[in-house]
Amino acid sequence: MRVRFSVKGAILVGCLTIILVDLLLIASLSNVQHPSERSTNDNSSRLISKKSPRTPIEIRPIIVLSTFRTGSTLAGEIIQQAEDTFYLYEPLNPLNYVLYQLQNATLHLVNGSVRSVGPYDFPNVSIDILKALINCDFSSLDIETASHGFLFYSRRSIPYISCVNLNKRKTTLFQAVNKCLHIWKESCESSKFRIIKVVRLSLDWMERLLQTFPNLMVVHLVRDPRAIQISRSKLGENIFEDIRKSFTELCTLLSWNIYFETRLNGTYGRIFRLYYEKLALRPLETSMWLYKRLALRYTPKVRAHVHRLTRAGLPDECPTCAGRANSSAHVHSWRGLFNQSQLNDIEEVCGTYLKELGYS
Known part of the structure; x- marks a missing residue:
């Protein structure tokens, strides 16, 4: 009887132990994050720990016409x-050249979208370009404007356009512009x-x-x-x-x-x-x-x-x-x-x- 009781007791204890382990395992799994979730939370923590963004400056646009x-x-x-100062030398020249050559054209924008333009659209599209440049909204520019050689006449654009020219040797122009764009944007946004x-x-x-x-x-x-x-x-x-x-x-x-x-x-x-x-x-x-x-x-x-x-x-x-x-x-x-x-x-x-x- 004692032996029989001990065996039954051992079996009972073993079953209870397995159940307890299962419960603990389930509880632990419910707290495990997916890698992407953990990365997002880690990034959020880092962002919170960083300094708060600087106060936006009051911009003073100047057009030399x-x-x-x-x-x-x-x-x-x-x-x-x-x-x-953040200076740009004749940024409307690429658009003027495209319309002079083609009359009707499709502009491929840095953000991946496209825009169809005709010969009579030059003034309106030009104003959109100037607004984007003043606001440092370079992703809404067409690729030609965002990569034109005239940017070398603008001293604060030289690091950016140099980056583009270096990277376009090993990738597409579109990818090179997007890879380097933050350099240009930071230079613009930091200028009054x-x-x-x-x-x-x-x-x-x-x-x-x-x-x-x-x-x-x-x-x-x-x-x-x-x-x-x-x-x-x-x-x-x-x-x-x-x-x-x-x-x-x-x-x-x-x-x-x-x-x-x-x-x-x-x-x-x-x-x-x-x-x-x-x-x-x-x-x-x-x-x-x-x-x-x-x-x-x-x-x-x-x-x-x-x-x-x-x-x-x-x-x-x-x-x-x-x-x-x-x-x-x-x-x-x-x-x-x-x-x-x-x-x-x-x-x-x-x-x-x-x-x-x-x-x-």
């Missing part, structure tokens, strides 16, 4: 030397002054940006149209084939911009005119005035850079570069290049503009 060969490269190069040089839009389109960005300033850069045309001719444009036609087209656009400068200033008051001639003849004085108008800090480093660009005897072999041996020598370089008959035609089609801006 002009026409082709007005001296905007010099003006942009001077402005981008200021502290706390976001400056964009624009030569492909007329001034009336600035109203949409003035409405969207209450701190936006527009620098309207102007130049004598005779000097503009001579500068264009050096790049291969045949302005002498039909003087009246070429100057009529140019001065119509210039007059249009002046009209909207006055009109929009009546509502917004944030557009001011910069004469290229003043910047070229008195670069130190004018650049200091420009910095003051834009609330930028004019430092000895900026002053030295302006001097290097305009007075330091840099070679003049590059017609599209900002630097000049002596910028003042280019102001009246057009004189003597037109005969009297041509000057009479120019006066006839551009006389109102020349007189209003003091060029006559």
Whole structure:
């Protein structure tokens, strides 16, 4: 009997033990996390332990608007030397090139979506691009804009575009842009002054940006149209084939911009005119005035850079570069290049503009 009792007792204890172990195992399994859940929670813990994001800065967008060969490269190069600036050199050029070549095109965006555009969509798409750039929303840009070689003219974009060029050798351009995009975005978001040089839009389109960005300033850069045309001719444009036609087209656009400068200033008051001639003849004085108008800090480093660009005897072999041996020598370089008959035609089609801006 004792032996029989012991066996039964042992069996009973064993069964109870198995049941208890099963219960404990079930309880422990219910607390085990899936690896992805554990990773998410770990990341959350790390995010909580990190410092809270910095307070958003009050951005001050600046558009330098002009026409082709007005001296905007010099003006942009001077402005981008200021502290706390993020400068972009003609970001609308890729879109202009695509539509010029194809008329109708499909833009492939960095975020993976596509956008169909036609020749008449250029102004609207351009405004969307400018808004995205000011907001550092680079994922909504098309791949061409986000990877264009002009980004090397923007010193704070160089690390990003260098990263893209390095990575696209071993992967697709789309993948390279997305891999490096955070570099560009961080550089933009950390800058108070976001400056964009624009030569492909007329001034009336600035109203949409003035409405969207209450701190936006527009620098309207102007130049004598005779000097503009001579500068264009050096790049291969045949302005002498039909003087009246070429100057009529140019001065119509210039007059249009002046009209909207006055009109929009009546509502917004944030557009001011910069004469290229003043910047070229008195670069130190004018650049200091420009910095003051834009609330930028004019430092000895900026002053030295302006001097290097305009007075330091840099070679003049590059017609599209900002630097000049002596910028003042280019102001009246057009004189003597037109005969009297041509000057009479120019006066006839551009006389109102020349007189209003003091060029006559």
